[in-house]
Amino acid sequence: MLESQAGDWDKTAAYSEKAIALAPSSFPRAYLLDATASLNTRKLDRAEKAALDELKLDGDHQYPDLEYILGIALLGRKDDAGAKAHLGAYLEM
Numbered sequence: 001m002l003e004s005q006a007g008d009w010d011k012t013a014a015y016s017e018k019a020i021a022l023a024p025s026s027f028p029r030a031y032l033l034d035a036t037a038s039l040n041t042r043k044l045d046r047a048e049k050a051a052l053d054e055l056k057l058d059g060d061h062q063y064p065d066l067e068y069i070l071g072i073a074l075l076g077r078k079d080d081a082g083a084k085a086h087l088g089a090y091l092e093m
Contacts, residue, residue: 001029001033002036003015003076004033004036005062007026009036009037009040009041009058010037010041010060012033012034012036012037013034013037013041013046015033016030016033016034016037016050017034017057018033020050020053020054022058024053025057027091028057028062031051031053031054031063032050032054032063032066032069034046034050034063034089035051035066035069035070035073036052036065037048037068038050038073039065039069039072039073042076044073044076044077045077047069047070047072047073048070048073048074048077049065051066051070051073052070053068054066055067055070061093064090064093065090067086067087067089067090068086068087068090068091069088070082071083071084071085071086071087071090072087073091075087076088
């Protein structure tokens, strides 16, 4: 989290990736950090994957920002329908 607050997206991605690899279901915020870092470094495929992986674990919707990140990643990949669906879900939450 400290690296993301400092805007160091490369380190944020590296640390969040390690946390996810160590315990995929124990650190749900790591997916959010990884998705955010990936979006900020224009790694849209990775941002999409991290957001989708966490959305599967986030049954209570504790991290609505994942819907936003996923929507923006899909928009960047020219998937307008998917972007609209996830951005709409973000706004509803």
